Amino acid sequence: MVAYALSILAAGGVVLLAALLFRLVRRAEDDRDPGGPSAGHAGAMLSALFLLVFAIAIIVPWTTADAARQNTHVESQAAIDAYWAAEALPAEDARQVRSALRDYVTFVVRDEWPLMAQGRMDPVGAARMDTLRNRVGDFKVSGTDQEDAKSGLLDHLASISAARAQRAADAAATPPDGLLLLTILTGVMVVVFPFLAGARPRGLTLMPMLAMAGLLGFGVYLTWDISRAFDGPLAVGPDAFRGALQEFARIGGGM
Numbered sequence: 358m359v360a361y362a363l364s365i366l367a368a369g370g371v372v373l374l375a376a377l378l379f380r381l382v383r384r385a386e387d388d389r390d391p392g393g394p395s396a397g398h399a400g401a402m403l404s405a406l407f408l409l410v411f412a413i414a415i416i417v418p419w420t421t422a423d424a425a426r427q428n429t430h431v432e433s434q435a436a437i438d439a440y441w442a443a444e445a446l447p448a449e450d451a452r453q454v455r456s457a458l459r460d461y462v463t464f465v466v467r468d469e470w471p472l473m474a475q476g477r478m479d480p481v482g483a484a485r486m487d488t489l490r491n492r493v494g495d496f497k498v499s500g501t502d503q504e505d506a507k508s509g510l511l512d513h514l515a516s517i518s519a520a521r522a523q524r525a526a527d528a529a530a531t532p533p534d535g536l537l538l539l540t541i542l543t544g545v546m547v548v549v550f551p552f553l554a555g556a557r558p559r560g561l562t563l564m565p566m567l568a569m570a571g572l573l574g575f576g577v578y579l580t581w582d583i584s585r586a587f588d589g590p591l592a593v594g595p596d597a598f599r600g601a602l603q604e605f606a607r608i609g610g611g612m
Contacts, residue, residue, distance in 0.1 A: 403550055407543040407573075414540045414580035417532045418591060425527035425586040426593045432520030433597040436462055437604050439513035444608075445506030450496050454510065457489045459605055466595040466602070473528040474588035486521065490514045527586045527593075540580050544573045 436458055443454040461482065469479045493514065498507050548570045551558065558566055582589045 403543065403546050407540075407547050410536065410540050410543050411576060411580065414532060414536050415583070417536070418580075418583040418586070421527065421530050422583070422586040422591040422593055425524065425530075428520055428523050428527060429593060429595070429597040432517055432524060433462070433601040435513050435516035435520060436598075436601050437608075439510055439517065440605055440608055442506055442510040442513055445502050446496065446498065446510070447503070450493075450498075454489070454493060455605070455609055457485070457492075459602065461485050461489070462598050462601050462605070466598045470587070470595045473524075474585065474592065476529050476531070476585055478525045478528060483518075483521065486514065486518050490518070530586060531584050532580075537577075537581055537584070540577055544577050548573060 440455055440458050443451040443458075445451075446454065464479075464482060464485065469482050472479055490511065493507065493510055496507055498504055548566070551566070579590075583591045585592075587593050
């Protein structure tokens with residue numbers, strides 16, 4: 358934060374120094390017109406800066422939510438693949454694995470998803486996956502088919518754990534520090550700049566200003582509202598996991 362403040366002071370110092378030097382080395386007229394070159398240049402640059410910051414504040418959460426949505430499909434598909442792979446195991450082992458997978462996916466949809474809106478994950482989910490992987494690793498199998506099934510199942514469970522870790526990162530992800538504050542500051546500057554430049558709108562000329570201020574306020578609120586991948590208008594839902602539960606029922610016939 359200190360570096361940010363120093364950079365702002367340094368930029369202001371450059372403006373003051375440039376104004377002093379140009380006043381000393383060449384003759385120039387005072388620019389007091391709200392529509393003059395100084396105000397016009399500063400206003401255009403402020404608008405461009407706001408648009409740049411606003412675009413970043415929108416694009417970063419959008420791409421994060423899109424990646425998080427794709428990752429939920431990766432995790433749910435890995436769970437489906439694991440459910441299929443369990444079929445070649447001994448009957449009791451297959452039943453245990455499939456039951457554990459159904460319980461895990463149900464837990465994610467019912468219990469864990471509300472926590473992810475707050476940027477958190479439930480450690481119980483990771484513990485369940487660790488327990489299942491250890492249990493599968495201890496299975497006693499015989500024959501090439503069962504050995505291959507066990508190996509493939511462990512690979513799918515590893516994929517679930519990896520996708521789960523990425524989901525945890527997606528849930529905790531937020532835009533860069535200071536981006537929301539910079540969006541607010543530049544938005545406020547765009548609104549008050551005409552007044553700082555000396556303009557005094559009256560009557561109907563205030564209407565465009567009010568409309569602009571309202572839309573800017575909504576835009577700034579939107580950047581805050583979409584800052585988390587699993588909360589807000591862009592929130593990623595558990596649709597992929599609900600689909601996995603339906604696929605489980607279709608594959609196992611309720612097993």
